[in-house]
Amino acid sequence: VSTDRRCRDSFSFIHFHCFPGEDGGVVLKKSSLRCRRDTQSSRRDTSDTRREGDSANTQATMEFSSKDxxxxxxxxxxxxxxxxxxxxxxxxxxxxxxxxxxxxxxxxxxxxxxxxxxxxxxxxxxxxxxxxxxxxxxxxxxxxxxxxxxxxxxxxxxxxxxxxxxxxxxxxxxxxxxxxxxxxxxxxxxxxxxxxxxxxxxxxxxxxxxxxxxxxxxxxxxxxxxxxxxxxxxxxxxxxxxxxxx
The missing domain is CATH 1.20.1440.160 (Tumor necrosis factor alpha-induced protein 8-like)
Structure with missing residues (x-):
């Protein structure tokens, strides 16, 4: 059985392994794998894109309203x-x-x-x-x-x-x-x-x-x-x- 827990900057895979117990029951053992997203790169790309867009919009606005x-x-x-x-x-x-x-x-x-x-x-x-x-x-x-x-x-x-x-x-x-x-x-x-x-x-x-x-x-x-x-x-x-x- 596996599931994943996600947050803003990272996510984890949790695995549950089933083993037979001595008394005939079932024993669950958990293991997890934690991974970190490359958020800095994505944020930087998003920020750069946003800045470029804002710059373009500002320039367009200034050109449009320069007389005003x-x-x-x-x-x-x-x-x-x-x-x-x-x-x-x-x-x-x-x-x-x-x-x-x-x-x-x-x-x-x-x-x-x-x-x-x-x-x-x-x-x-x-x-x-x-x-x-x-x-x-x-x-x-x-x-x-x-x-x-x-x-x-x-x-x-x-x-x-x-x-x-x-x-x-x-x-x-x-x-x-x-x-x-x-x-x-x-x-x-x-x-x-x-x-x-x-x-x-x-x-x-x-x-x-x-x-x-x-x-x-x-x-x-x-x-x-x-x-x-x-x-x-x-x-x-x-x-x-x-x-x-x-």
């Missing part, structure tokens, strides 16, 4: 440079002046310089990344329609903002808040499949901050401390509208 990887690298590098001193590398002087005034408004409203800088940095990161997406032709036809709708809404918001400033006692906080919220929603829809959840959160934080009813009310107070900032912001918006930028 390059775009991600650009976005990461430019995001790390997103501060007020480097912003002029990516946007025009007029927009830069508007951003500076928005920063001052945020700093005075929150009373927190670090928080105001973070809000502005988030705003710049959003602008830079969306600019890169446009430059690399990442938007499809449907998304380009959304982009046009966003530009129209932004233009409407700029016209409304300057009108409220130029004509006394016409400011309506809910109108301005709703326009900013509409811009936010269109922008989120535009970048939905292109930017990360973290970038979506940045968009929400920026637009929610500037659509804050209390902030807008203080900003449009004719005798309030924010009036000089609003004057420069509206001057810049008028120039951007004249140039066709927004």
């Amino acid at each position: 990887m390059a775009l991600k690298a650009q976005k990461k590098i430019l995001s790390s440079m997103a501060n007020r001193s480097s912003v002029q590398m990516f946007i025009d002087d007029t927009t830069s002046e508007i951003l500076d005034e928005l920063y001052r408004v945020s700093k005075e409203y929150t009373g927190n310089k670090a928080e105001a800088q973070k809000i502005l940095k988030n705003l710049i990161k959003i602008a830079v990344k969306i600019g890169l997406l446009f430059r690399n032709n990442r938007f499809n036809e449907e998304e380009l329609v959304i982009a046009k709708d966003f530009k129209k809404k932004l233009n409407q918001g700029a016209m409304t903002a300057t009108s409220f400033y130029e004509v006394d006692f016409t400011f309506e906080q809910t109108v301005m808040s709703d326009l900013l919220s509409d811009c936010r929603d269109l922008l989120l829809k535009l970048v939905n499949t292109h930017l990360t959840t973290k970038s979506h959160d940045r968009i929400n934080r920026v637009f929610n901050h500037y659509s804050d009813p209390q902030l807008l009310t203080k900003l449009y107070d004719p005798s309030g401390p924010f009036r000089p900032h609003l004057t420069k912001i509206c001057k810049g918006l008028n120039k951007l509208m004249e140039d066709g930028t927004i």
